Amino acid sequence: MALVGKSSEKVEGGKLVRCEVELDENGMATRVKFTGDFFLHPEDAITDVEKFMVGQSTSASDSESFLASKIAMQLRLRSAELVGASPQVLASVFKKAALEALPAEKRPAQGAHSDHWASALEKK
Secondary structure (H helix, E strand, C coil), X not given: XXXXXXXXXXXXXXXXXXEEEEECCCCEEEEEEEEECCEEECCCHHHHHHHHHCCCECCCXXXXXXXXXXXXXXXXXXXXXXXXXXXXXHHXXXXXXXXXXXXXXXXCCCCCCCCCHHHHHHCC
């Protein structure tokens, strides 16, 4: 059964960034979609970022800063320019959406560090 989570974040400058993530039962992203009123040139580069995020786990080893650096690398490979958002914001909304996808009993305790995914998945 697929687990779906959504997250949005309003960033400096008033731009909205949204992410919808579908996880498999092991906490691996099987579908990722970023939307919002930010800009990316060339526009189809967002598809490359989404494809990169598929297969990413929600484990503690995949911190937001790690994911942000990988997203930035994907953008550099495409010579893409992200306007109105940042790789860090994309990583943040991805992690939040992935956390929301987990059933409540599998989520880390409120206030716990956002990278405590492994313990949440062990509660399966």
